Amino acid sequence: MPGLTAYVGFFEICSPKTGEHVFVSAASDAVGQLVGQFAKLLGCHVVGSAGSREKFMYVTLEMAERVSNKQVILNNYVSGFPKESDMSMASNTIELKVPEDDSNAVLLKNLYLSCDPYMRPRMQKLEGSYVESFKPGSPISGYGVGKVLDSAHEGFKKGDLVWGFTGWEEYSLVTTPQSLFKIQHTDVPLSYYTGILGMPGMTAYAGFYEVCYPKAGEYVFVSAASGAVGQLVGQFAKLLGCYVVGSAGSKDKVDFLKNKFGFDDAFNYKEEEDLNAALKRYFPEGIDIYFENVGGKMLDAVLLNMRLRGRIAVCGMISQYNLDKPEGVCNVMNLIFKRIRMEGFLVSDYYHLYPKYLEMIIPYIKEGKVVYVEDTAEGLENAPAALVGLFSGQNFGKQVVAVSRE
Numbered sequence: 001m002p003g004l005t006a007y008v009g010f011f012e013i014c015s016p017k018t019g020e021h022v023f024v025s026a027a028s029d030a031v032g033q034l035v036g037q038f039a040k041l042l043g044c045h046v047v048g049s050a051g052s053r054e055k056f057m058y059v060t061l062e063m064a065e066r067v068s069n070k071q072v073i074l075n076n077y078v079s080g081f082p083k084e085s086d087m088s089m090a091s092n093t094i095e096l097k098v099p100e101d102d103s104n105a106v107l108l109k110n111l112y113l114s115c116d117p118y119m120r121p122r123m124q125k126l127e128g129s130y131v132e133s134f135k136p137g138s139p140i141s142g143y144g145v146g147k148v149l150d151s152a153h154e155g156f157k158k159g160d161l162v163w164g165f166t167g168w169e170e171y172s173l174v175t176t177p178q179s180l181f182k183i184q185h186t187d188v189p190l191s192y193y194t195g196i197l198g199m200p201g202m203t204a205y206a207g208f209y210e211v212c213y214p215k216a217g218e219y220v221f222v223s224a225a226s227g228a229v230g231q232l233v234g235q236f237a238k239l240l241g242c243y244v245v246g247s248a249g250s251k252d253k254v255d256f257l258k259n260k261f262g263f264d265d266a267f268n269y270k271e272e273e274d275l276n277a278a279l280k281r282y283f284p285e286g287i288d289i290y291f292e293n294v295g296g297k298m299l300d301a302v303l304l305n306m307r308l309r310g311r312i313a314v315c316g317m318i319s320q321y322n323l324d325k326p327e328g329v330c331n332v333m334n335l336i337f338k339r340i341r342m343e344g345f346l347v348s349d350y351y352h353l354y355p356k357y358l359e360m361i362i363p364y365i366k367e368g369k370v371v372y373v374e375d376t377a378e379g380l381e382n383a384p385a386a387l388v389g390l391f392s393g394q395n396f397g398k399q400v401v402a403v404s405r406e
């Protein structure tokens with residue numbers, strides 16, 4: 001009888017919906033304990049009242065066990081430009097405890113997710129790549145910031161804040177916590193760990209200082225310069241005393257590069273008919289360092305404008321990620337004539353430098369010597385649009401998704 005009472009009373013009389021706030025009195029009793037759990041299974045927020053501390057603890061523990069978990073699912077492999085409709089929202093339930101048979105796992109509540117261009121190649125079937133394809137029908141994954149709710153791993157405990165690989169969902173069971181970094185500095189916005197204090201920041205640092213071997217006074221060109229990586233590379237180069245020009249895809253972004261990030265000059269590559277002529281205008285004496293984020297026609301034009309013994313750090317080629325057949329690059333022979341060193345790199349090879357990077361960047365942030373711009377989409381529902389927006393330049397600065405600000 002009590003089971004049926006809870007069932008009928010909750011499902012038939014209350015007409016409950018996921019996400020609703022439910023209060024149950026006498027919540028540890030025969031009917032109440034079931035009503036609370038039915039509500040949790042449906043994904044409601046449930047509070048119960050009970051007449052003693054023991055009963056309260058019991059109710060809290062039982063009811064916290066399973067919660068609904070919204071997720072972003074890849075529908076199918078993608079070709080061409082990604083669309084919002086390539087992903088869909090789904091919901092399952094998750095136990096807020098690491099499984100007893102997993103001595104390594106960490107359970108995270110995801111707070112911020114990072115939208116990154118390399119996620120596009122993961123939407124197609126990859127072979128022999130440094131990253132794995134997403135699985136159609138499953139949640140996609142990427143870098144994010146989360147709070148540890150439970151941990152079987154000795155390196156993490158409940159309440160820790162971390163950044164690293166997680167799922168595009170509200171809660172994630174991370175079974176490879178070696179990819180997580182514990183957050184030590186919490187007197188800066190937590191979302192920064194998706195960008196300036198996370199993977200893109202490390203990319204800018206490693207790419208500029210370790211790959212470009214920059215020197216004061218050199219001429220530096222940065223493409224996709226207003227984005228997560230580019231805005232930092234430009235500022236690092238300015239701090240070193242270089243002459244820095246950036247390219248970006250709108251007038252507002254160009255204004256930002258000059259007025260907010262302190263670039264010496266900037267131009268809108270979409271308005272330039274002849275990129276070679278544009279680069280000659282901005283670099284009459286040529287380019288010493290090119291920080292490559294876009295590839296394609298821009299790279300070809302840069303090769304014509306490099307100086308003797310110039311360096312090109314090949315960070316990314318976003319203009320190529322949605323093409324079935326990559327564009328060719330014609331001017332590679334300049335590497336020989338001008339003794340240019342062109343080197344690709346992956347940030348993952350440089351994470352051992354993360355503590356050194358933090359030592360440099362945290363004071364820069366606090367002293368206002370480096371400014372940082374984020375573009376935040378609110379809520380997991382808006383994550384697919386934010387991600388696909390990268391490929392048409394919708395983001396103004398680092399694209400973040402705020403899943404929960406708790």
Ligand SMILES: NC(=O)c1ccc[n+]([C@@H]2O[C@H](COP(=O)([O-])OP(=O)(O)OC[C@H]3O[C@@H](n4cnc5c(N)ncnc54)[C@H](OP(=O)(O)O)[C@@H]3O)[C@@H](O)[C@H]2O)c1
Nearest residue numbers: 117203227228229248249293315316317318319346347393
């Ligand atoms: N090697 C590594 O380990 C590593 C790590 C992180 C990132 N990356 C690479 O670094 C680059 C920048 O990444 P991010 O996170 O800083 O991204 P982001 O710049 O914040 O966002 C991407 C930007 O790329 C520009 N863009 C899009 N399509 C383009 C096209 N066809 N031609 C020219 N520009 C285009 C857009 O800006 P506009 O409005 O200016 O067009 C867009 O805002 C990407 O290529 C990424 O893959 C590499």
